[in-house]
Amino acid sequence: MRPSLQRWINNADTARHLRHFQFAQLPIELGAIDHRLDDYYISLVGELFANLHQPQVVPADWAQLGNAFLQFSVEMTEDQLGDRGISREDATLFAAAAFYFGDFPASACLVMRRSARPANPASLRAACYDFLARPGTLQSDFSRAVQDELKAGDLDRIALRGAALREREARALEEGPEIWIVARLLRGLLERFQQTNLRAVLPQGASPFWTPLVRSLVDRQPSSWEFFPSQIQAIHGGLLTNANSYAMQMPTGAGKTTLCETLLYWHLSAHPNDVAVLLVPFRSLASELKGTLVTRLNAMGLPARCAYGGTVPSGDEVHGLDQIRAMVATPESLSGILSAEPAFAQRISLVICDEGHLLDSDARGIGLELLLARMKSRAGAAPRFVFVSAIVPNIEEINAWLGGTDQTVIRSAYRPATAEFAVLQPLGTGAAATIRLAMHPHEAPERRFTLDRFLDRNSFTFANPLTRRQNTYGFASVKTQAVAAARKLLPMGTTAIFAANKRGDQGAEGLARELVNQLAQPLPLPAPMNYAQPGALPPCIAYIEAEYGAAWIGSQAVRHGAVLHHGDIPQETREVLEALIRDNAVRLVICTSTLAEGVNLPIRSLVLYSVQRRRPGRQQPEAMLARDIKNLVGRAGRAGVNTKGLVICANPSQWGLVLPVAAQGAGESVRGSLVSLVRQLSNFLARQGMALSNEFLEGVGAVYPVVDGVDSTLIDLISEEVGEDLFVARARELAEQTFAARQLEPAQAELLRDVFELRARRLIGLRPTGQLAWVRETGAKVRMLASVSAGLWPARPNWQDPVDVLDDGLRTVILEWAWTHDELQHAVLQGFRVEADQAEVAKPRFFEIVRRWMLGESFVEIGQRLQIDMDDLLALHTRAITYTLQTLVEQGLSLLARRLQADGLELAAGVSNFTQQLRFGAPNVAARLLAELGVRHRRAYVALGNAISQRAPPPDLTNIKANARDGLRQHEAEWRAYLGDLIYANTLKDLA
Template sequence: QQILVVTPEKLIYVLRHAPDLAAHVGLLVFDEGHQFDSGTRGITYELLLTSLRFMIPKETQKVLISAVISNAEAVGEWLNGEPNVVEGTTLIPTFRSVGFVSWLDSLGRIEYVDSRDAEQKEFFVPRVIESFNLKKKKRERGTRLFPERTDGQSIALYLGLKLVPNGSIAIFCGRKSTAAKICEKAVNIIERGSPLALPSDFSNTQEVERLARLHVENLGTDSPASQSAAHGIFSHHGNTPHGIRLAVEHAMRNNLVRFVVCTSTLAQGVNLPIRYLIVTSIYQGVERIKVRDFHNLIGRAGRAGMHTEGSILFADPMIYDERKDHKDKWRWNQVKKLLEPRNSEPCISNLLSIFDPLKSDNGKYIIPIEILDFVKAYITDSDGVNKLAVEITTRHADKGCSRDSIEQQFAWRIRLICAVESFLLSHWDESENGLSKADVIRLAEGTLAFFLADKEKKDHLCDLFQLLAENISERITNPVRRKIYGRMLYGIQEAQAIEEWVQSNADSLLSIVDETEVLDLIWPLLIRHINRGIFTKFDKQEVLKEIAHGWLRGKPFSEFLKVIHTRKAKMMWGTQRREFKIDHVVEVCEGVLAYDGALVVSAVCELVQDDTGEQVNRLKLFQKRLKYGLPSETTIALYELGFSDRVIVQDLVASLNLAATQKKDIVKELKQNREEANLAVEKYPRYFQERMKELLQ
């Protein structure tokens, strides 16, 4: 029997290309089951499960797992018909204490409360926080105290450094940029002569050195993450390179290192032995962290089988010390809500948000919108949505509705429309005559959105599906094209635009002899269809293209940052221009080029008419190079064998003179040079050493 472990995006991609696979599935386990309302991924997740419910055999067992879903009965009934809910909210296998920093006197203390009733004090630990003077830097005036009473981040860092002799530490930050700041602060106070012990003193010295080396080779010596890694302080967030993240997780799990500064990425299925979880903020950007996400996060502290107890510490003293102040007690009330798992938000469907009214910039003014009129404007007139945005902005300008905000809200709804179009296309040719009206209604009624909606929204959802199905039927009459579109994971307009580009550039695509040439040819298509995140914020597009070329050649992230600074490129942020940092570079490459870029290339592969298959194979190799940021088939194959770091695979290929392009042949080469292979990987973190041992068995 085979076990496949995949993301929702990967599984839906596989099933679109090999639908017969679904019939062989005997058990489906959906982890992080509360993710139905987590942005665009939530829509993918919901529509994937909707598809699977139609595709898999009736006897297939379906298990959905989540730390906290308050409406588990409803979700279970949608998924399985007869819900069988295993409730584990009250089953905590280890003791978990909750403490708050209080700093009303010269020395700070930690006040511990009942984890289920924060108003009930349990005990306190006095005299645990004391500020001290740091050394001055050149030309600096006055003294510098650490930690500062009003700085929750520096207090969190102080507590982490003070408690690390007792066990592993995770400092939770609401934003990736905050994690980088804390790493910078850590290096700063260490360089200024902090008397506190270093996490590296309680870690495996060799592993710290290996991890620090891997950071430098990927991110450069000036990166805050690289500098803090040398002291045993590691970062873990969405912009941490994939290989580094795996290596840090493995080192933490095996008690080789003890200190990590993280965002909520640590809560997503990472099983680490955290003794102290120190919370710097309960906000992620401007939004308070959800109760269910918070409990998923604190589940990392005191993991069963790893610790007998864990502690959650809130580092901001204002939370506890101002809890009775009429003006500031809102912080205390927010934390009390977070600590009670019964306040967990219900699992909803993001698909239903398409019917939500528009909001002013500050969220206080509501603008009703007829979604079906919006959809008609989108599908009938290419400029219809822009005209509608201008009209709404003009009409409601006095209520604080900017065009930028309205366009962002429209863009979200368009993403939902495209997801539904793609979903309908993937089911279109199940019967000889395509989708009938009854089939479309059946698909709409199969969604979680329909199951959770009231009568009015149920009707609207069916109308929406029918309207989009009619548009597909009218615009794409060729069944072969429909099938191709159904595999592309795009909405109709984008799919047609990509098809038009392929047709216009067919001769050029078929004449390519080196897959590296594809980037120059396909670049305008990437620019047009990648419209999210940091990718769109370069003020110099030619610098972005230079980075993409370097990514394909396997250059490290630090080289790209040098290019940005040398070419004086800036990040557009509204009317401002900001400096790029190394985290932004990682996001461009691993976050955008590797996923969105590879998706565009996949769509091109579907549309290219290639009798020999040679050019499609070249495009597919280019797609993999874009996905991994690697220069050759050999490096790609080694990466896919588990050496998931670009620096390491290129070093191993060069030092061991590997030449095979198939995984099985690479394993043979490694076994023939067993001693050299083990020696070559010794300088890298333990995670990669163990991957090598597994291959050589």
């Protein structure tokens, strides 16, 4: 790009930001921009058409052109454009075309949809509109034909259309410049399309083999007709045609999900008897994919399922596995399924590991590494692995570990929406203080600019309604400035404020309280409610307040047109809040790292309040890793929603942590949590002079992730025929399959082999007692055997005797046994935010919370009756009840059932149902069944379950779904009044 035009674009961009942020007037040095807009526009048009003749134009230049044209098509009035002879439709077309030529098709579609549809469907302009905007119904014969030919795989016909357009362009010269301009653009668009369209990129793309996938991609909204450059790079790099393992580093939003869908379709269609698995780290991501990827695979005739319930697979998760071709699962769920269903495990020939950088994520990372090692060492042929992450600089090492080669690494820096960075810089103190916004501080000097007085005293001055005097809201804190900055960004689109912590004044909750406090005063800053969709909020507000109470900070945030989003909020509620953001019903979200956990939300701007975490018991905060910050800021600017994103660092003292990300630094290498834990174990044993033993491994919670992962891996290898010495030798060899073994020092590597050996001998010792079969069939943890035998089994005289699932004695026995495990006590103490010496005080309160949870009481009822802070209650629910306690109970009761079966007895139904009714907080069988059948809202399945259970005579539950649906419809007014509009509508969908 010409330097003079680059300066012009930079100055216009500065002026645009000033207007966005409601500055009263432009600085003198920028005043000339408004007086020469027609010259600026002509220069942009000249650059656009000059670029069409250039063989290589960098995508960033095309994106700058597209955004520059947007200033005319979106931000100027008809009078301003008319006075200068500029057509809004032309500016929009030029913007969209520039984005398309730069390989930003999602931005091109977004921009074109802002334009009015041409009146004449036979015109060249209508062809451009339909080609770029991809509306649900195409009116242009040209674009409709291109779409049909793409679906049918008729690439020759598309090529003929290119030749015809060249002739049409030549004729257009005689008709006038306006017609020629559109004809030239349409020819350029089709020429680019011929290189990037789905069929052109896929191997043997014209083959009918691809038709179901192509139709699925084209027919969805937003419609996909071509691949992104990152996807093209992977496909051309052999991802589909090469049988070797691959590793891919692609930025957030670069199309990983669509690429994985393409790979799954290719692999499963080419191998009709095999299974493919997509590993995702979080339940939230699995839940999102259940409604998108899994649904689409099923529609293409590839039976797919999600599994993310727990470590012991539920009946629904293992039922009919012989028919399943694709599974989206969390590592812990897949591990349980592999142990319980070895035949299914043998059918797996492709494993896609998404968000693979989480190998470094404590217990979750250890479990993931050992699961991959387990599958890698499978008897016969190991499956093919595809390791995917946005932020692993040493991806070659991991690829080599998983069996890949130097030729099977794909690295892409492509982002479908560009990102800008800025930092708040306070100047002065007291009432004279100002905060300026430094834009692009990491870029070349000609790209940098500063918005002085971005915030100052005037931003926080208001008239006191009682005294009518001018008051100033204190704005010295970074928190106040971060919230105010986010408010100023609201006119630009959806804005997120990120905090590294959930709790306390320095966390997301503190930010939400700061927002509420600011909005209590009439500050001259944009208010979130002014950018919310009024009709969408009342049902959500009613739902949130009914569940958590009006006083909860999350309820207050929604009432003010904002969303509080973090990991302690139950999944059903997070999905409601995410829908508000996704549907643009609210524009402000306050969040933690849940934003970076794979859930795709349309964030335009991101304010980083803090990128340092405060850990309990530590004085100094802990800086986030650069790669985690990179994953987070990748959420700013989403394909098809924004053409660019903005990231503001609110704390200038933390800009040094963000700078390497802004400058596209590599970030920290991923080594895996297993290697770290083995080194810590080695040092501990050396300091204490202790010898490693199974008693130690099963008695220290810190090493449980290693013990559980090793046991699951070894169980796959053991058989009735293998002798102890041979099995131990295999186990030691298996230790070499881990990523850790490639990195450890010799003595530490020997320690890892010793761990495998000790666990192998432990498993061999279970074979004569039959307990090995119990563990294998249930997917339970080996280390739980002793606890169940010595603690749970003798706690009741007859586990087979009939008992009500809500019986106080039964629940107390199970909870008392679970409380003997340190991990539960630790989770409870964390939830209550108390020290270890308060365990006996916390215990009865926790037991009472569980009792009320299982009775079906809502969070607000439990909180009010027990006088528990709602944030504490949610933390207890998420960490202690639905994870730690749930895992212990499902493990313990599954082993208990197998012990009874060994004696020819059967566990009482009330006991066997305890696990699921604890999981769902369901007070009866009917409520539990409705939850298992997919009713997402607890308030609905509890109320419906109670209504069904109270009928006389007791109803047949085989058709409970239809009965519940009929009851909702027949008594709509009563159910709407009780459930609220949101839950009522969602429940009808769930029961459909």
